[in-house]
Amino acid sequence: MVDLVANNSTNPGKLRIAIVGTGLVGSAALLALSGLQDVEVVGFEKSPVPREAGAWISLTVTGQLVLTKLISPEKINEIVYRPPDRAVYVTRHWRTGEDLVRQYSSEHIKEDFIQARTHRWPLLKLLMDHHPKDAVQYGKQVAAVRNSDVGAKLEFANGETTPDFDLVVAADGIYSGIRRQYWPDHQVQFKGAVAYRNVFHKSRVAHIKELHDDSSSWRRDGEVVFLSELGLDQYGVVIIKTEEPEYAATLRWERSISQEGLNRLRDHYKDWDPVISKVLDTVEEIQAYPLDSGPWLRELTRDDRVVFIGDASHPTAGAYGAGAAMGFGDAWALYRSLELTRRRGRGRRETAGYDLHKALQVFQQTRAPFLLRVEQQMALDRDTASYVAEAAGDEDEWKRRFKESGASIRWLQEHDVELEVLKAVSTVGVWKI
Known part of the structure; x- marks a missing residue:
């Protein structure tokens, strides 16, 4: 060119x-x-x-309807994960793991368009191809x-x-x-929370019997833990945690947090649903992204x-x-x-x-x-x-x-x-x- x-x-x-x-x-x-x-x-x-760069994303029905106008559904299906019961997310009690709310794609939505999860990089590569x-x-x-x-x-x-x-x-x-x-x-400014996230091969968590086969989120007063398979044999964890601006500032340019920072996360979530701790114990590293927003x-x-x-x-x-x-x-x-x-x-x-x-x-x-x-x-x-x-x-x-x-x-x-x-x-x- x-x-x-x-x-x-x-x-x-x-x-x-x-x-x-x-x-x-x-x-x-x-x-x-x-x-x-x-x-x-x-x-x-x-x-x-x-x-x-990046971790996982949700592909909503809208997102997939657009993408399948540009790329065949078969190609998209190769890189995504959809829970077996059409659920968008299962929202769970932060401590007990009790199923609180299940959101589903509408019944008329075809299988190829049910909300899915994927990893950013395979999706970007598919678009570039x-x-x-x-x-x-x-x-x-x-x-x-x-x-x-x-x-x-x-x-x-x-x-x-x-x-x-x-x-x-x-x-x-x-x-x-x-x-x-x-x-x-x-002005884009820090909104008070940090996203901690990582994507890794799902074999790392295969031994955890309590692991769900859905896309789950555990919630407590503004904090959220997301766990889900992502397709291409990948598994993802995302934690949205409230942090003080001073601490968030120390994370802004490091991305991969220290072992001390990872242990700090494990300690914070030790009283949550035990499956979260079991997943975090398998994580060797995790990246931090202070969440900013603007008008x-x-x-x-x-x-x-x-x-x-x-x-x-x-x-x-x-x-x-x-x-x-x-x-x-x-x-x-x-x-x-x-x-x-x-x-x-x-x-x-x-x-x-x-x-x-x-x-x-x-x-x-x-x-x-x-x-x-x-x-x-x-x-x-x-x-x-x-x-x-x-x-x-x-x-x-x-x-x-x-x-x-x-x-x-x-x-x-x-x-x-x-x-x-x-x-x-x-x-x-x-x-x-």
């Missing part, structure tokens, strides 16, 4: 799209947008090579977007710039530099040139385990918004038949209301958690309140992105296709 930094030629016959950040969400966007007619899509990644050849340029840290009447250039940290792009997709994550450029007052965007586009997706748009670590799936929904909504507002005839404001103003209107109307509802639900759940925690001294009352508060979030996990795009298209009033 021609190095766009070194070659200043442009292709006026195609819509030129730059994707900043090629993690899971950026890679899904690159794959989707490359399927449009008359486009040239280039990804820019600051890492010098693809990174084998389907990218157009040489579609990503590595070692390119984007410092800023420079808009003009004719397009948007990317400026890199080393001072180099690209030719003009028609559209820039900011998929550069929770610490998005492009988001900070447009909203310098939006979610209300306006998802700027200047008819820049659009924000994934954590660059909704910067919260750990939103119902659905952050990646929401990002996949963003990517699909952007693809369909462009596709459904394109026509063969070209007007003065159009490139290759695309009217970015209308397309980004459709995208905004598709995603903004849904994301606002998710953010509002998170606020409600914080209030509910406080209500449950007030009964910590009375175990029966605590369980009653916990079960009472276990509202379904199927509306999030099974959100129909395609339907919402079509509704937005009818609202915006585009031409007849």
